[in-house]
Amino acid sequence: MPTPVKFPRLGESVAEGTVAAWLKREGDYVEKDEALAEVVTDKVNAELPSPVAGRLVKILVPADQTVPVGTAIALIEEEGAGSAKAEEEEQMAPAEKAATVSGAVATEQVTSAAAVQRGTSALSVEAEAVTAEPHDGQQPGERQRISPLARRLAREHGIDLNEIKGTGIGGRVRKEDILAYLEQRQARTQAPATAMAAQLKPAAVPVESPAAAAAARGPEPIVGPDEEVIVPDRMRLAIAEHMVRSKRTAPHATTVVEVDMTAIARWLERNKEEFKRREGYSISYVPFVMKAVCEGIRKVPLINSTWTEDNRIIVKKRIHLGVAVATDSGLVVPTIHDADQYTIAGLARRLNEVAQRARSNRLTVQDLQGSTFVVNNPGTFGTILSVPIINQPHAAILSMDAVVKRPVVTEDDAIAIRYMMYLCLSFDHRILDGAGAAAFLQAVRAKLQSYGPEIDVY
Amino acid sequence: MTAVTYLEAISQAIREEMRRDESVFLLGEDVGTYGGAFKVSAGFLEEFGPERVIDTPMSETAIIGSAVGAALMGMRPIAEMQYIDFITCGFDQIVNMACKMYWRSGIPLPLVIRGPTGGGTHGGPFHSASPEAWFFHTPGIKVVMPATTYDAKGLLKAAIRDNNPVLYLEHKLLYRLPELREELPAEDYIVPLGKAIIRRYGRHMTILTYGAMVHQCLRAAEQLAAEDGLAVEVVDLRSLTPLDRETIKESVKRTNKVLIVHEDTLTGGVGAELAALLAEELFDYLDGPIMRVAAPDAPYPYAPSLEMAYLPGVERIVAVARQLAAY
Numbered sequence: 001m002p003t004p005v006k007f008p009r010l011g012e013s014v015a016e017g018t019v020a021a022w023l024k025r026e027g028d029y030v031e032k033d034e035a036l037a038e039v040v041t042d043k044v045n046a047e048l049p050s051p052v053a054g055r056l057v058k059i060l061v062p063a064d065q066t067v068p069v070g071t072a073i074a075l076i077e078e079e080g081a082g083s084a085k086a087e088e089e090e091q092m093a094p095a096e097k098a099a100t101v102s103g104a105v106a107t108e109q110v111t112s113a114a115a116v117q118r119g120t121s122a123l124s125v126e127a128e129a130v131t132a133e134p135h136d137g138q139q140p141g142e143r144q145r146i147s148p149l150a151r152r153l154a155r156e157h158g159i160d161l162n163e164i165k166g167t168g169i170g171g172r173v174r175k176e177d178i179l180a181y182l183e184q185r186q187a188r189t190q191a192p193a194t195a196m197a198a199q200l201k202p203a204a205v206p207v208e209s210p211a212a213a214a215a216a217r218g219p220e221p222i223v224g225p226d227e228e229v230i231v232p233d234r235m236r237l238a239i240a241e242h243m244v245r246s247k248r249t250a251p252h253a254t255t256v257v258e259v260d261m262t263a264i265a266r267w268l269e270r271n272k273e274e275f276k277r278r279e280g281y282s283i284s285y286v287p288f289v290m291k292a293v294c295e296g297i298r299k300v301p302l303i304n305s306t307w308t309e310d311n312r313i314i315v316k317k318r319i320h321l322g323v324a325v326a327t328d329s330g331l332v333v334p335t336i337h338d339a340d341q342y343t344i345a346g347l348a349r350r351l352n353e354v355a356q357r358a359r360s361n362r363l364t365v366q367d368l369q370g371s372t373f374v375v376n377n378p379g380t381f382g383t384i385l386s387v388p389i390i391n392q393p394h395a396a397i398l399s400m401d402a403v404v405k406r407p408v409v410t411e412d413d414a415i416a417i418r419y420m421m422y423l424c425l426s427f428d429h430r431i432l433d434g435a436g437a438a439a440f441l442q443a444v445r446a447k448l449q450s451y452g453p454e455i456d457v458y
Numbered sequence: 459m460t461a462v463t464y465l466e467a468i469s470q471a472i473r474e475e476m477r478r479d480e481s482v483f484l485l486g487e488d489v490g491t492y493g494g495a496f497k498v499s500a501g502f503l504e505e506f507g508p509e510r511v512i513d514t515p516m517s518e519t520a521i522i523g524s525a526v527g528a529a530l531m532g533m534r535p536i537a538e539m540q541y542i543d544f545i546t547c548g549f550d551q552i553v554n555m556a557c558k559m560y561w562r563s564g565i566p567l568p569l570v571i572r573g574p575t576g577g578g579t580h581g582g583p584f585h586s587a588s589p590e591a592w593f594f595h596t597p598g599i600k601v602v603m604p605a606t607t608y609d610a611k612g613l614l615k616a617a618i619r620d621n622n623p624v625l626y627l628e629h630k631l632l633y634r635l636p637e638l639r640e641e642l643p644a645e646d647y648i649v650p651l652g653k654a655i656i657r658r659y660g661r662h663m664t665i666l667t668y669g670a671m672v673h674q675c676l677r678a679a680e681q682l683a684a685e686d687g688l689a690v691e692v693v694d695l696r697s698l699t700p701l702d703r704e705t706i707k708e709s710v711k712r713t714n715k716v717l718i719v720h721e722d723t724l725t726g727g728v729g730a731e732l733a734a735l736l737a738e739e740l741f742d743y744l745d746g747p748i749m750r751v752a753a754p755d756a757p758y759p760y761a762p763s764l765e766m767a768y769l770p771g772v773e774r775i776v777a778v779a780r781q782l783a784a785y
Binding site: 147148149150151152168169172174175 | 742744746784
């Protein structure tokens with residue numbers, strides 16, 4: 001069997017994605033991890049590495065088509081696995097092949113041979129259907145061969161083609177198969193036709209994201225002479241879709257604390273240049289906040305969790321922090337895995353690495369997967385208070401805004417000039433209440449304010 | 459009333475039209491004294507005289523060119539090519555003059571060019587041509603190819619009465635085939651140009667064909683019915699220009715699979731246009747690829763064994779039809 005290439009899960013929030021372009025053609029040989037295709041998902045353009053070395057035998061999802069994560073998008077035949085396959089896959093002259101298989105065909109050579117041929121191909125399709133489990137939400141069905149007529153008839157009659165076993169050469173679904181199926185369906189008249197159609201699993205066909213669909217199909221807006229129409233690119237559409245979905249999915253509540261960053265600011269003022277010279281990469285407020293976030297998650301583990309569709313909360317024991325990076329082509333959120341295992345300097349180094357990869361469009365699929373919580377830093381744009389939208393399916397998201405000097409009333413009622421920053425947490429109110437969110441923010445603040453003039457970042 | 463051959467039907471058509479209409483006349487090589495290379499015009503000189511049955515020099519350019527001139531002057535010439543292979547010598551007069559005349563001048567050009575086409579008679583590379591694709595491609599001329607004795611007469615009469623240039627391609631293999639002998643109606647009749655006919659009905663696939671291949675396809679359909687239980691429909695196009703799109707599409711909509719068979723070579727042949735037309739207009743009625751059986755892209759061979767291999771025959775048609783049925 002050829003190895004199916006599945007659409008990767010590029011970040012847990014991503015339910016579907018688009019094959020932006022195929023970098024290989026059918027018949028091309030690919031090395032393991034060689035780029036197969038460009039894929040676009042929510043916020044991310046990435047190259048999809050081949051899972052195995054072999055020949056790309058079939059592209060199942062053409063460029064520009066949007067499919068659910070996990071959909072098989074191509075088949076790769078590993079080296080040496082080809083010979084046995086080729087027969088059952090490819091057209092053979094039905095009569096003689098089947099005759100050699102069955103051995104028992106003599107007089108009515110053609111008709112009976114054709115029947116045997118039909119028998120075997122139906123069997124092999126059946127076997128595939130069993131292993132592929134068409135009902136588990138993934139769709140192996142796209143590798144089906146379907147005649148144009150059969151495709152139209154299926155559409156007209158609301159038939160899921162996965163329900164149909166093709167009897168043409170190579171298991172191709174053709175007119176006879178659709179008509180036979182319709183006859184069968186007619187026979188089971190107890191269920192009205194519409195109910196049947198509804199019963200048939202709809203997920204099999206690739207879906208277009210609502211945003212993309214709207215953009216593709218919506219009526220052309222009426223434009224005045226002083227207006228201009230912009231057709232959003234894929235990344236913009238993906239972001240739009242994700243934002244709408246997040247707001248629709250999670251009831252957002254937002255809470256803000258003010259953090260005194262003076263100790264860190266002074267330390268940075270004194271050590272930044274030296275640090276960069278010594279280490280070769282720069283350090284900013286962000287790794288401090290990330291470190292503090294890990295501290296906060298340790299105190300309030302629910303922050304690092306997910307509300308599932310069947311109403312369970314899954315708490316993630318490992319902390320993978322997504323960090324928003326602005327690039328020329330848009331916003332990406334690469335992941336720093338096991339962020340809590342790094343020192344502040346270590347986090348700074350990892351941050352530099354992913355930011356550089358992001359800006360040179362060299363992020364790997366790994367870089368984009370598996371974040372459990374996101375730290376957003378609009379403060380670099382000078383903003384002082386930003387209310388973020390949760391990156392689904394996380395429980396919360398933190399925004400750090402600009403560190404600005406502000407007159408502050410200190411503990412002993414004096415007025416002092418301090419480096420202040422707002423931390424803004426949007427959280428999924430299904431998972432957490434204000435108390436939990438506040439406890440997390442308190443812990444983050446406590447950590448950030450715990451530093452003296454000398455900070456050990458290692 | 460006796461059954462006549464395909465050749466006699468052609469002869470009858472010309473004679474009857476010449477009797478009916480004085481402006482109709484025949485010109486070509488050896489059509490007079492000799493009565494035509496295949497004896498189509500035997501006895502014509504005696505009946506109509508040398509002004510209406512004109513032996514010409516061996517120049518297709520001159521034959522067609524003078525026919526174009528005569529037609530412009532209100533005559534209805536029938537220009538015979540002794541073998542259709544040599545029509546290429548008059549190509550310019552057809553595609554540049556005849557085909558464009560009405561377009562340029564508004565003067566109708568009632569002209570019939572006819573001649574024996576096709577192979578299977580051991581005629582070799584210069585006496586076996588199927589030239590229909592060149593003229594099928596060219597706007598301004600109608601192209602017809604009768605497959606039966608009835609059609610041979612009816613289409614020729616319709617061609618003579620048509621006010622446009624018509625290329626009438628008779629198949630010389632059919633000239634004297636005993637099985638094509640047919641009793642023709644005593645009364646005057648025509649077969650309208652631009653109308654195909656379904657020679658055999660079936661629901662599993664449509665074979666689109668014309669000329670002598672109609673008979674090969676009918677035999678193949680017979681065999682497929684007997685051995686495979688396949689009901690194959692055979693459409694005889696009869697006219698290539700104008701093409702009877704309605705009949706073609708109606709048939710393909712019912713059968714959903716198409717095999718195109720012609721004796722002409724494959725590339726750029728009539729089949730290519732039919733396939734494109736069906737792919738464009740009936741794509742989601744198709745239950746399999748549009749397939750073609752045609753002569754290979756090679757000059758016509760002389761050796762009998764090669765000729766047998768070159769010409770599409772029942773065996774190849776059956777094999778491809780089976781492939782298509784199983785698709």
